[in-house]
Amino acid sequence: MTQSWSDRILGGFRKTSARLSLNLAGIVGKTRLTDAQLDELEDALIMSDLGPAAALRIRERIAEHQFDSGADEQAIRLVVAEEIASILRPVAKPLDIVAFPRPQVILVIGVNGSGKTTTIAKLAHLFQEQDYSVMLAAGDTFRAAAIGQLKIWAQRLNIDIVTGPEGGDPASVVFDAVKEATQRGIDALIVDTAGRLQNRRELMDELTKIRKVLGRLNPEAPHDVVLVLDATNGQNALQQVEVFQQMAGVTGLIMTKLDGTARGGVLVAAAQKFALPIHAIGVGEQLDDLRPFDADLVARVIAGVA
Numbered sequence: 387m388t389q390s391w392s393d394r395i396l397g398g399f400r401k402t403s404a405r406l407s408l409n410l411a412g413i414v415g416k417t418r419l420t421d422a423q424l425d426e427l428e429d430a431l432i433m434s435d436l437g438p439a440a441a442l443r444i445r446e447r448i449a450e451h452q453f454d455s456g457a458d459e460q461a462i463r464l465v466v467a468e469e470i471a472s473i474l475r476p477v478a479k480p481l482d483i484v485a486f487p488r489p490q491v492i493l494v495i496g497v498n499g500s501g502k503t504t505t506i507a508k509l510a511h512l513f514q515e516q517d518y519s520v521m522l523a524a525g526d527t528f529r530a531a532a533i534g535q536l537k538i539w540a541q542r543l544n545i546d547i548v549t550g551p552e553g554g555d556p557a558s559v560v561f562d563a564v565k566e567a568t569q570r571g572i573d574a575l576i577v578d579t580a581g582r583l584q585n586r587r588e589l590m591d592e593l594t595k596i597r598k599v600l601g602r603l604n605p606e607a608p609h610d611v612v613l614v615l616d617a618t619n620g621q622n623a624l625q626q627v628e629v630f631q632q633m634a635g636v637t638g639l640i641m642t643k644l645d646g647t648a649r650g651g652v653l654v655a656a657a658q659k660f661a662l663p664i665h666a667i668g669v670g671e672q673l674d675d676l677r678p679f680d681a682d683l684v685a686r687v688i689a690g691v692a
């Protein structure tokens with residue numbers, strides 16, 4: 387039986403939600419919580435991967451809240467859900483195709499294994515469903531397997547892909563791709579990039595060069611620099627945002643693998659800390675497993691009131 391969308395989302399946030407539940411159990415107050423109870427609550431939120439800043443914000447909200455019918459677990463959860471939603475709502479922004487002139491160039495970055503290739507395929511599929519024409523560029527020339535994987539997806543999606551030789555210059559692949567996409571009036575050009583963080587200097591040079599070449603062809607390009615994060619990485623994902631911010635100037639995030647054993651609370655921590663748009667979330671390995679990011683649903687699931 388296939389799982390529903392909210393079941394999958396539940397999957398990805400179950401760990402966070404369960405830990406929060408465990409830690410909230412037993413907190414019962416009158417119209418206001420005591421400082422000790424607020425401390426307990428704040429700890430519970432931090433342990434649920436929401437991060438210290440979001441935890442403090444939620445604590446303050448609860449501290450000022452007047453629980454007229456008593457502060458039981460459910461009443462507290464509702465306030466927690468509302469505050470998480472208010473952290474998430476401003477960052478929930480789909481990736482829209484608006485570039486003029488076309489194409490909109492979307493650079494996709496992230497460490498190897500984060501789900502970058504699959505996310506590119508899912509994004510391409512999403513745009514196709516919205517009747518946009520899409521082209522791919524295999525800018526990770528470092529590994530033949532990366533080029534091969536992307537080719538297979540392009541075939542499945544029936545879209546064109548520009549590739550270069552293994553070990554070739556990624557910037558030249560991107561240059562060719564933008565030229566071709568421009569000539570053909572393609573709406574969205576999605577560019578894969580290498581993700582070997584262990585050699586930061588090289589990667590940074592590579593990304594800088596790609597940006598320079600793009601800028602020469604179209605000063606607006608890249609229109610988007612989307613960082614793909616693996617939700618199962620928990621707090622490490624936050625460090626990756628910082629590193630890639632410095633290297634490539636991230637404009638938005640997509641968090642993947644929110645279906646399995648993910649620690650989805652990290653999404654709230656990222657929203658609070660970086661205020662970067664979260665374009666979508668990945669909840670599986672299939673093409674239609676990229677979903678818009680629904681701030682209210684995610685907030686309710688984490689707080690356990692869904």
Ligand SMILES: Nc1nc2c(ncn2[C@@H]2O[C@H](COP(=O)(O)OP(=O)(O)OP(=O)(O)O)[C@@H](O)[C@H]2O)c(=O)[nH]1
Pocket residue numbers: 496497498499500501502503504505532535581642643644645646668669670671675
């Ligand atoms: N469960 C789940 N698995 C995913 C999701 N997205 C990607 N994957 C899987 O994660 C693995 C890595 O995905 P890739 O797309 O190959 O990741 P990549 O970042 O391109 O990695 P490299 O090809 O090693 O650079 C694959 O087995 C994917 O099927 C997701 O949302 N949920």
